[in-house]
Amino acid sequence: xxxxxxxxxxxxxxxxxxxxxxxxxxxxxxxxxxxxxxxxxxxxxxxxxxxxxxxxxxxxxxxxxxxxxxxxxxxxxxxxxxxxxxxxxxxxxxxxxxxxxxxxxxxxxxxxxxxxxxxxxxxxxxxxxxxxxxxxxxxxxxxxxxxxxxxxxxxxxxxxxxxxxxxxxxxxxxxxxxxxxxxxxxxxxxxxxxxxxxxxxxxxxxxxxxxxxxxxxxxxxxxxxxxxx
Numbered sequence: 323x324x325x326x327x328x329x330x331x332x333x334x335x336x337x338x339x340x341x342x343x344x345x346x347x348x349x350x351x352x353x354x355x356x357x358x359x360x361x362x363x364x365x366x367x368x369x370x371x372x373x374x375x376x377x378x379x380x381x382x383x384x385x386x387x388x389x390x391x392x393x394x395x396x397x398x399x400x401x402x403x404x405x406x407x408x409x410x411x412x413x414x415x416x417x418x419x420x421x422x423x424x425x426x427x428x429x430x431x432x433x434x435x436x437x438x439x440x441x442x443x444x445x446x447x448x449x450x451x452x453x454x455x456x457x458x459x460x461x462x463x464x465x466x467x468x469x470x471x472x473x474x475x476x477x478x479x480x481x482x483x484x485x486x487x488x489x490x491x492x493x494x495x496x497x498x499x500x501x502x503x504x505x506x507x508x509x510x511x512x513x514x515x516x517x518x519x520x521x522x523x524x525x526x527x528x529x530x531x532x533x534x535x536x537x538x539x540x541x542x543x544x545x546x547x548x549x550x551x
Contacts, residue, residue: 324348329364337413341367358456360413368457376448376461379423381410382508383436383467385486389518392492392509393467395431396499397482406500407485409508411460420448424463432484433472438465441524451504460504464521489513 328344339362343355360377361367368374383393396405412427414420421438428436441464448459471484487495492509495501501509512520 326369327352329367329369331364334362336362343369356455358458360458368459374448374450374459376414376420376423377458378411378413378460379420379427380460380462380504381424381428381436382462382464383410383428383434384512384520385434385467389466389520391486391488392512392520393428393432393434394485394487394495394505395482396485397480402500404500406502407495407505408502409505414461420446420461421463424465428467430475431473431480431482432467433470433475434467435469436465436467438463439521439524445524462504464524 325346326343327346330342330344332340332342337360339359341357341359341361341364343357344352345355346352357367357369359367364370381393385391385393393410394407395410396407398405410428410431412423412431414423418426424438425436428434446461446463448461450457450459452458471486473482473484476482485491489512492513496506496509496513511523516522
């Protein structure tokens, strides 16, 4: 296994920082490895703490009384100088539960009210995103959204539109558009899920439903078909 001999913090920004690792590879050769991280200082790096706390949250949500549309955003991203389809997402604030972060981020990005499911941790545990260059990890939160779409809560730097996509539109998006990887995998699942039951895969390992929102399938949410903004 490789050895990290020294870590040098190169930047001191609020949301993203750059670190240089002086490393020794398994063959004894020494080199430098460059890492981007949400950590604000060296002591917070996952290479140091060995703890996988969620930096961000990704929200897989369906919308509508038939639960047949998935909530997406089409967002401009500077690294590709283009728009890309993603799930609503955002950073988890300090001491914030990632379920609470999902509710907050959904409201800020789309204006919708999000009702998260309680699922077995194997489905929601933070997972690493692009581990070859960053230690960032994101938790996935699943649930239902209702209300009216709005972009009034966006920050000035955010440029996006809200898309409530049915299966036909999801198929088109996957064939024709740029799509974030985690979002694409879940959209492939959405295409093949039973109509109106996109979350039936959220079962405990032994095959019984885990303690999530199946009991609330009373369709009591106030689904509003209106899109604003």
